[in-house]
Amino acid sequence: MKKLSFKIITTLWITLLIAVVCGVSVTALMLISRKTADDKLRQTLVAAVQSNSDEMEFSNGIFEVENDFMYYSDGVYCDLFSEDGEYIGGETPHALINAPSDLKKVVKRTFDSKEYYVYSELLEFTKFEYEIDIRSGQVISYEADVTPVNELKPVPYSETNFQNGISTNEAIEIALAHAGIKKNEATVIGVQIPVYSDRQVFKIEFTADSSSCKKIYIRAICPSEDVKTMFTNIGKSALYILPFFVIVAAIGAYIISKKTVAPIEKITDSAHEISTGNDLSKRLETNKAPREISNLADTFNGMFERLHTSFENEKRFTSDASHELRTPLAVIKAECEYALSENADDEEKMQALESIEEQTDKMTSLVSSLLSVTRAEQGLSRFTLEEANFSELVEDVCRKFRTSKNIELITDIDNDIIINLNNTLMTQLVENLLSNADKYGKENGVINVKLYSEKDKTVLSVRDNGIGISKEDLPKIFNRFYRADASRSESEGFGLGLALVKKIAEIHSAECIAESEIDKFTEIKIIFKK
Ligand code: ATP
Ligand code: MG
Numbered sequence: 001m002k003k004l005s006f007k008i009i010t011t012l013w014i015t016l017l018i019a020v021v022c023g024v025s026v027t028a029l030m031l032i033s034r035k036t037a038d039d040k041l042r043q044t045l046v047a048a049v050q051s052n053s054d055e056m057e058f059s060n061g062i063f064e065v066e067n068d069f070m071y072y073s074d075g076v077y078c079d080l081f082s083e084d085g086e087y088i089g090g091e092t093p094h095a096l097i098n099a100p101s102d103l104k105k106v107v108k109r110t111f112d113s114k115e116y117y118v119y120s121e122l123l124e125f126t127k128f129e130y131e132i133d134i135r136s137g138q139v140i141s142y143e144a145d146v147t148p149v150n151e152l153k154p155v156p157y158s159e160t161n162f163q164n165g166i167s168t169n170e171a172i173e174i175a176l177a178h179a180g181i182k183k184n185e186a187t188v189i190g191v192q193i194p195v196y197s198d199r200q201v202f203k204i205e206f207t208a209d210s211s212s213c214k215k216i217y218i219r220a221i222c223p224s225e226d227v228k229t230m231f232t233n234i235g236k237s238a239l240y241i242l243p244f245f246v247i248v249a250a251i252g253a254y255i256i257s258k259k260t261v262a263p264i265e266k267i268t269d270s271a272h273e274i275s276t277g278n279d280l281s282k283r284l285e286t287n288k289a290p291r292e293i294s295n296l297a298d299t300f301n302g303m304f305e306r307l308h309t310s311f312e313n314e315k316r317f318t319s320d321a322s323h324e325l326r327t328p329l330a331v332i333k334a335e336c337e338y339a340l341s342e343n344a345d346d347e348e349k350m351q352a353l354e355s356i357e358e359q360t361d362k363m364t365s366l367v368s369s370l371l372s373v374t375r376a377e378q379g380l381s382r383f384t385l386e387e388a389n390f391s392e393l394v395e396d397v398c399r400k401f402r403t404s405k406n407i408e409l410i411t412d413i414d415n416d417i418i419i420n421l422n423n424t425l426m427t428q429l430v431e432n433l434l435s436n437a438d439k440y441g442k443e444n445g446v447i448n449v450k451l452y453s454e455k456d457k458t459v460l461s462v463r464d465n466g467i468g469i470s471k472e473d474l475p476k477i478f479n480r481f482y483r484a485d486a487s488r489s490e491s492e493g494f495g496l497g498l499a500l501v502k503k504i505a506e507i508h509s510a511e512c513i514a515e516s517e518i519d520k521f522t523e524i525k526i527i528f529k530k
Contacts (some may be wrong), residue, residue: 006264007257014253019246026238034231042106045119045220048076050149056080058125058144058214065089081217083122092221100219108224120219124210127152127189130175134193134200137166139178144214147207157191162200171202185209263289267297280308313480320481324366324494328359335359362492369496372428373480376503383507385420393423394451394460397430405443407464409434413451417458419528421508429504432497433462433524439491440522441466456530463523469516477514478502501526 048070055069071078071091079090079097087097098109100120109118125144133140161167166174168191176186189205270284283301286294338344339352375382391413398411437447441464450461469477473484483495498512505512505526516522 005261007254007261010257010260011250011253014256015246015250018249018253019242022242022245022249026242030231030234030238033234037231041117041222041224042119044074044076045106045117045222048073048078048220049119049121049218052078052218052220053121053123053146054148056123056125056146056216060141060143063088063214063216076220076222079219079221081219083215083217085217088216100217109221115224116221117224118219118221120217123216123218125214125216126210127207128175128179128181128205130171130178130204131201132166132171132174132204134162134165134171134202137170137174139174140199140201142175142178144179152189152205152207154187155190157188160193166202168202172204172206175204175206179208179212181206181208181212185212263293264296267293267300271300274304280304280311317480320495321366321370324481325363328363328366331359332356366494366496369494369500373496373500373503376425376500376507379503379507383422383425385422385508387418388421388423390417390419390421390426390458390460391415391451393421393426394430394449397427397434398449401434401438403438405438405441405445407438407441407443407445407447409447409449411449413449414453417451417453419458419508422504425504425507429501429526430460430462432501433460433526436497436524437462437464437466437522439493440464458528458530460526460528461523463521465521468518468520468522469514470518474514474516478512498524 052069055066057064057066065080069078071089077090077092079092080088081100082088085100090097098111100118100122102118103120103122106117106119109116123146125146127145127147129143129145131140131142132138157168159168172188172191173183176183186206186208189207190203191205192203194201194203267284267289270282274280274282274284283304284297286297286301289297335352335355339349344352394413395411398409398413401409403409434447434449441447445465448461448463450459450463452459469484473482476482477484478498478501479495480499481495482499483493501524502512508528510526510528513525513527514522515525
């Protein structure tokens with residue numbers, strides 16, 4: 001199956017995320033709003049009952065509803081029922097008339113398969129107001145109201161006694177007797193003596209125990225459908241809006257992911273171009289890309305750099321190797337042609353054969369050097385290191401060393417230095433260094449070989465007082481096939497010895513350092529870390 005692109009995957013994830021977030025948000029919002037609206041409706045019912053409670057009274061024994069009583073307001077119907085549950089008045093549709101129950105709590109009731117919220121209270125007319133004639137003690141008027149929620153506090157009054165009339169206490173007793181309330185069941189709130197033009201009265205206010213008072217049921221009712229309809233509408237709107245949001249999110253996510261991926265695509269194209277083209281020296285552009293991408297491009301560039309160097313080295317190596325092989329082959333070919341020609345006598349044929357042998361030896365030596373370098377390049381995958389006595393190995397090679405220029409070999413080798421080494425490779429390394437010191441040394445010169453161990457390293461140093469190496473050549477002598485001009489003219493060689501030394505040192509995790517001064521000395525140090 002074809003793999004999905006990053007753009008598509010990102011778009012899908014972002015869209016899914018936004019769809020889920022939108023869905024959850026809308027649901028949460030609807031639930032919260034529904035709860036709020038529900039609470040609000042319940043409060044409206046309670047408030048309707050409470051505000052209407054103040055609009056009723058029993059005046060001189062007759063139940064009166066004031067004009068401000070709201071039978072219907074804001075979708076809420078208010079009904080009145082007698083103490084026995086008989087319907088007294090209201091504007092509620094007939095089907096909804098139902099005796100009040102579940103006092104002081106909002107309940108849900110179903111009428112005609114519709115749902116309603118209902119709130120009922122039993123109002124007790126426990127607050128009385130009497131006017132008693134001061135002279136005759138006659139009840140002029142009386143009222144019974146619902147005691148307000150914040151109960152009334154009694155106001156102190158003074159006892160007054162009128163000549164040719166009644167006293168305050170007598171007036172209170174007359175009012176209580178008229179209301180049919182015992183003295184111990186009532187609380188006198190206040191007694192006033194207002195001045196009227198035609199008569200003088202005691203105005204007495206008191207509250208009484210509920211058992212002996214008149215009662216009225218008040219019931220508020222409203223359909224719950226309004227809330228439901230509102231939320232069905234919100235839900236429907238959400239259903240229409242949500243897909244729109246998801247489409248916008250998908251488009252947005254696609255544009256964002258496209259923009260995000262654009263630098264990666266650019267890098268991929270450039271990298272593809274570099275890897276399929278012939279020019280490995282090209283590099284990816286890193287300036288304009290964001291940090292992560294430019295880091296990626298830098299890593300690619302580093303990789304291209306190493307590949308480029310490695311390809312260049314390989315190319316040079318192959319061309320140098322073929323070049324070195326071509327010369328002896330050309331000589332062999334020429335000598336053969338001459339020996340086979342009619343002009344050559346026996347002696348000349350012998351000379352040609354000798355020359356051919358010499359060139360063949362040269363080629364054999366070159367091929368074996370090449371093989372050594374190539375093998376060494378395979379590193380530890382081909383060779384194993386074992387703990388061995390390095391001092392003995394160096395002493396052994398020095399003992400076998402034969403000089404061609406009467407050079408004196410002076411050794412200063414610490415005893416029993418043990419390191420992890422590959423015997424064959426390390427012997428080759430020391431032999432190469434000694435061979436160079438001899439080849440580029442002076443007649444009757446000196447070679448110093450030192451091996452010593454310090455705290456964190458072991459050092460092998462081979463120093464001669466020969467032709468030396470120029471500052472320009474010094475950094476290149478470890479390259480394959482590199483030979484300094486001075487040595488090229490004087491001695492034979494392929495320029496592979498030090499390249500091999502370097503590879504062998506790398507296998508042993510050692511470092512090669514060369515120091516030299518023209519016509520004075522050359523010292524090659526191999527430093528093994530402990
Ligand atoms: P090969 O070792 O392959 O037979 P070579 O000796 O020329 O040939 P390297 O051993 O790799 O090659 O040395 C590279 C070059 O470094 C030499 O050609 C020479 O110019 C220079 N060189 C190396 N050792 C010395 C030395 N001890 N004194 C002066 N020049 C040196
Ligand atoms: Mg050499």
